[in-house]
Amino acid sequence: METQENQNSAPTSFFQSIFQSTTAKMLMVGFLTLILLIPLEFVKNLIQERSNRQEEVISEINDKWGESVYFYGPILKVPYTVFEETLSINQKTNETVKQQKAITKYSYFFPEDLKAKSNVITKLLNRNNYESVVYSSKMNFEGNYIQPDFSSKNISTENIQWNKATILIKNTNLKSIKDEVKINFGGNKMTFEPVYSANITDSTQALETGFIDLKSTLKTDKTSFSFDITYNGSKQIKMVPIGKTTQLSMQSNWASPSFIGNFLPDDKTKKIDNNGFVANWKILHINRPFSQQFFEILPDLGTYAFGVDFVIPVNQYQQNERAAKYGFLVIGLTFLIFFLIQSISKIKIHIFQYTMIGLALILFYTLLISITEHSSFTKAYLIAATAIITLISLYSVSILKDNKFPMFIAASLSGLYTFIYVIIQLENYALLVGSIGLFAILAAVMYFSRKIDWNK
Known part of the structure; x- marks a missing residue:
């Protein structure tokens, strides 16, 4: 009787070990990142639609005033x-x-x-x-x-x-x-x-x-x-x-x-x-x-x-469009931060929680464009970034059961959004600053992940 129970539980333990492995978690987070590109593309289409509407209105104004x-x-x-x-x-x-x-x-x-x-x-x-x-x-x-x-x-x-x-x-x-x-x-x-x-x-x-x-x-x-x-x-x-x-x-x-x-x-x-x-x-x-x-x-x-x-x-919609182009980078790096924290601290983060974080990151761009239409891009960026960083940081408190990691996440997101804003404002040096910033991010990831046992 005991032997039969061990035989029935063996497959379950096998599949559980596969899905709980680091490789499987990485694949799921990566797949989720790709899925979130779909709503991000909808946001880009929204920005383009608003930009086209602006061009139509400008054309009407100019036609009446003078070309x-x-x-x-x-x-x-x-x-x-x-x-x-x-x-x-x-x-x-x-x-x-x-x-x-x-x-x-x-x-x-x-x-x-x-x-x-x-x-x-x-x-x-x-x-x-x-x-x-x-x-x-x-x-x-x-x-x-x-x-x-x-x-x-x-x-x-x-x-x-x-x-x-x-x-x-x-x-x-x-x-x-x-x-x-x-x-x-x-x-x-x-x-x-x-x-x-x-x-x-x-x-x-x-x-x-x-x-x-x-x-x-x-x-x-x-x-x-x-x-x-x-x-x-x-x-x-x-x-x-x-x-x-x-x-x-x-x-x-x-x-x-x-x-x-x-x-x-x-x-x-x-x-x-x-x-x-x-x-x-x-x-x-x-x-x-x-x-x-x-x-x-x-x-x-x-x-x-x-x-x-x-x-x-550079009008407000061009700046919004440039910000949205970095959406994949923001989502990917944020997920990477949570994944490294999960791997280092052994805290389990469910895929649903990753999804909520990803949707919050996409919501940033809809907040940005809607506030920009009633204010300046800089003020809108500050308000939208502050709202999203606060939301994700508070949410991570309940996930990570600690104040140390949420503070690190808040600091990392603040640095990331600041980095993106600087690149958007730059024209001649955008590629240079972006390349140096990505090099620094890669070096930091390599440093913090050097002691993680990826075979588990």
Whole structure:
């Protein structure tokens, strides 16, 4: 009878020893870590969804206030006449008849000098939990033209329509111009009007003056011009350096400018501080690969534009997304801490208790994003981290039946969350600091686990 009981209990003891072994516990904790990646992925999708919603709201705000400003001008547009010979057959005599057909084409001349000044005042517009950076900009332009030269195309003077010249400005943000745009060209004042032109090869809109008689307007040396434009805009200000010498001076209260395009401002005069920035550009015609004049078609030169980007450098959803990317690391290291404590102290921690701890760690990210939408990221991170560290530390008191280990867990989680926060804030040194931090963590794990008997 006793032998039969020993036979029945033997398998039970065998399976119990397997499931209670260190290897089995490691496998279960590892498998749980992988399972918790599923709700962590849901959290990442939530962050992406909120980020997409923010982009939609920003787009709506910017559309009503004003989009990016892209400026390409002023351009002197001069029509000229060319004659094309056509052949036709006289139906009565069956003879070939030559005819000349007059066709009007257009030439485009850029300024000799182009100087621009821009004063940009930025502000934040809020809708619900979202915000967008917008600005108001007053831009002043002045410069001069020289006599247009048609010799490269062998166009005779009598075929040039000097009395039908106009001045053209290309732009992408006409609806946000706040005042009439008037130009003083050689002492003559003219008003720009919106026009549609089939000769413009890109999607920009155009402003154009009425006819100018260049014979009476152009001076023998240089003919000066000046005009002002006031915009409401967002995101960017860009302009094409079409002057033989182009100079732009810009100042703003925006403290985090990003200089974009083919040309950067002069480092010697550039100034950026908490009150804003001042930047100056000087671009010569030899610095860009296009000439001072075009015939028949005015190309899109937006590729060679330069300017400033006014978007927020790192918004709250980008920071939340970067924090969530370290979720696997936080879960894995926290479980590793509990597993090492379990192995060293011989305290049994049930897989259900690991699950509760893992869910608490994931809850951190939902707390973080929800609080961030009503506060700053730093404050939200501090509140969410404090709440989760307190929750896990108090829970570990009941698990570990001791105050020493929960204090160690609280200190470890505090250090881990601080480490993650530092990496999120860093940009240029994030990889370096992250690598050094992970090396230090690995060294600590190797040190504390060196005396554990893994064969049990």
